[in-house]
Amino acid sequence: MTMQNELNLSQNKLIGLLYGAFSCLRNLEYVNLAQNRLNEFDPAWFTGCKSLKILNVSRNNIVNIKYGSWNTTNLQILDFSSNNLKSIGRSMFTGLSRLRILRLGRNRELKIIAQDPFKGMTALENLTLNNIGRFVLNGTLADLRNLTFFDCSFLIREVKVASIHQFTHTSALKTLDMSFTHISPDDLVNKEIKESLFHGLVSLHTLKLRGNNLQDLPEVSFMFSPLQQMKKLDLVRCNLQRITSQVFKNLGGLEELLLNTNSIVYISEYAFQNLQNLSSLLLQYNRIYSIGKNLFKGTTNLKRLYLQENKITTIEPGTVFPPRLLRLNISGNILICNCELAWFVHWTRTATNVSFGPQNETLCSNNSFSELQNKPIWSFHPEEYCGINIILVTGVSIAIIIVMFLSLLVYHKRWWFNHKMFLLKLAILGYDEITEDADPSDYQYQLNIMFHDDDAEWVNENLKPALEERMPHLQNIAFGDEDLHLGMYYLNALHHNIDNSFKTVLLISNKSEDDAWFMTKLRMAVEHVNDTKLDKIILIFLEDIHEASLPYLVRLLLSRNKPYLLVTEDEDGQELFWAQFEKEMRVNKVINSVIPI
Template identity: 30%
Template sequence: MGGETTQPMFFLRMVPILILLAMTVSASVAALCPVKCRCNDTTLSTICTSAGLEVIPLQLNPEIRHMDLSNNKISNLYYALSIYENLISLDLSKNNLSSLGSDKFKSQSNLQVLNISRNSIEKLKKDSFNGLKALVKLDLSYNRLEQLHNLTFLELHSLRTVVLSGNRITHLDKGLLKATKHLKELVLDNNQLLEIPSAVLSDAIGLQRLILSQNLIDSVDEGSIPILSDLRSLSIDGNVIRDIHHAALTGLLSLERLDLSDNNFTNVPTASLSKLSNLTWLKLSGNFVGKIPPVAFRGLFQLKYIHLDRLELLTKIDVRAFVDNINLERIWLNDNIGLSSIPTRIFHGNPKIVHISMRNNALTTVEATHFPLDQLRLLQLGGNPLECNCSLLWLWHLAQDQNKSPIIQSNQTHNIPSELHIDSQDIICAGPETQLGKRLLDVSESEINCSYSWIAIMSAVVSILFVVVIITGLILWSPLKKSHLRGKDMSQGSGALGRAEVYEPPRIEKCIVSAPVSHHHDYRTLSSWEHYGSSYGNCMSNMNIYEQLDCHLKDRPHIVYV
């Protein structure tokens, strides 16, 4: 009896379950679309974004290929995905997943794109991604991962992109990328890496894009970046790097883009950069560089775009800074609060430059000779404390011309001179006082134009004053000089011959000056001569004593009158 009673009770309890199962099967066959979801049987796609789902729906078309379940409350995958074997893309971002478990993707051999970003995953097992042999892109960003098992990507032979941004990764185990021979892009920004993961990168020989931004890397030493001959883009901005070893980048012969912004550089790493012969885009913004020296970007002949913004300590740019960059097209020099002047003709050695931006610096004046205006298409100078005087007359004319006629966009013909565009709306006068706070565009020509008549008058006045000062100086200086000389002569006594105006005949005594006697008593015999009082030559005995002194002076010995 007891057994007979138990069986009906068992069947009664199973009826709701069987009914629910039948409903589920019928719903699957009919491919019912859940509430708040959008299903398309033509494209075989379902979008259930923000639908409040707590589990993966089971009633979708089994042939579905694209499933978007982002921004829901899904906390576990269970084995629900095994129903959808034809999935090509799956988005599970912004859910409550804390684990992926093991072999949950075993049936997704066709899946190519998997997005599990912005969940709460703390750890991945070595078999979490088993079965995903066709996976091309994997996004695990903004989870709570601290490390990855070196076998995590073992079956991901087709993987091309791995995004691990915004986790807590401090290091990566060697061998992690050994099976991913086709990997092209590795994104590791916003983690806690203390150094460049050299051991892992050495397996990614085909890597083309590497992002290591916003980590704690403090140096780029020799050998820290392995030879990656296909690498095109490298971002190591937002770290604490002070310098790069001069040989650290030698293995990056194909590198085209390099971002070094927001580090601790105090000098341009010229020697390191010179190895990058194919570099076309460089960003050094937000560092502590105080000077851009001559040939700062030596050897970068292919460089087209350079960002030198937010260099708060920058005060000087050498006129030869960009001489090697003959293909330079665009340069950004914005928000350098210490930069008050630039050299004349600094960009005239760059024949292809078309865009110069120097906004929000400390420039008080700019001249037309600073820029190759005939080839520029965009010149930005807004936010500088410019003095609106006649030195800016050229810029005023450009602003007025631009205001009168529309500027042809840069995608139009480049042969029309009027296509040069300046940010005239943002150029505000910081002086003189009468123009303070005015837009350059609103200043009248009479206010900014320097009057040539006043210049001529001031020049004449200055010249006259200069001449008067010189003449007055000469007049005052001449008597002083004579007095000084007269005093000097008097102080020297009357022994100097030839100063007739102060000479008075003294009592004359004759003496014969002989040759000086050496310490070795080496005497010389004086040549014979006759007394000047006797008859000799044509000299008259009755001559005045001074006249006789002049007669045949060459024949007489040296006589000193005392």
């Protein structure tokens, strides 16, 4: 018997064993006592079993484990699952420093676990506490620095979190299953100090929170931020309703995200923007009505997308689907097969690498074209239903015609509009300028008009009669060279008229701009402005002159925002001309700079 290394006593009716019952079996490595009638367990049964590595006492009726040091110091796997344990004391596993796997699950009466029952069990890698009565996280895992797997799922009552720092020392943990533990959103984060329950889990690959009521999931970016190595996140049946842009913000390494079987109505368009390594996204069995155009823009490696059994009616044109997508399931939605969905149907036919299944369950809703109702969307051929949109084309054409008509009308009535805008500007803003104290009556000439000889006919036939009719108060007007002072040299006479005139008007035409004497008059007028610091020049264009043909001095005056008047045959244009002329004749504005000549 001393050579025996395995002993199977399962499925018997053992109710107890004697002290040192296996002491003679010094080479014993595996003992199976499962499915017996043991009510109490005593570590002393295995005194002397120094080689024991695996001990299975599952599916008994064990209520209590006697206190005492375990002499089986080489034990690596211990299974107490499916018993009736009520509590786990502080010294219950003393001596099991090499234990790697401990199974305490399915002890439905287990409600009391001491604060540090696993003290000294530094080699423990796998701890199962699923399907127990109640569990309090109160520094329970502090010594388990090599723990890689921890399952506390399916609690009868709840897991209670004493503080936010429960996983600080479990940096080796790779799988954490807290499914159906009645954990609350407030247990996951501490908003005051901005820390997460998952702080310290730098090696975690899989996190399962399935079946918890996380309806009000905290809208913070630091909840999952410690989990930089996480590959899989399970949030199935968590009663989620909204997915904001913050929740998954720092999970760039995530590959599988399970959000199915919730109550999701809204997903932020930026919720998945940073999940560039995501390959599987499960959103089926929710209440999603629409998906944002850029919802999947950041998920460049997404291969499997499940959207079945939602309330999606259409997919907007321009919606971005991942370039590496291999499977898309959108069945069980209320898709309306009309022209708005036409682009998506075209896309499904060109996306040859994507599998759309099951196709016979992806149907057109009752709001579709009558011939397509309750038929697969792949029977929808948009070219048969969605030709040229006559209403849209007609509407756009009419709009273009209206715009062109209004543009022509505005151009034809441009002088009327300019006149009204000029008057409106004066009425609203007015003008506040430093002006000369003297008025036109203080000068010998109220108006001095200079022009080319060839323009004299226009002056006599048009300007003189108009001035007499519109501005009868102007009695002293010097018209060109014929009103120069007799007995003076020509240039002196020009200076005299300019110096003694309230305003000097220069009529500019194509002929005058090529005349040296006219340019001399213009230069003398500018010199007078520089000497007096008064803006006494009015430029009137008798015809349109190309900008490149204008003399330098004229262009210089215009570049200084010098107002000018344009003679036109249009009646509204004439009204604007005389309104501006009357304004210019009211005052002489003081200038504070010199015009270079």
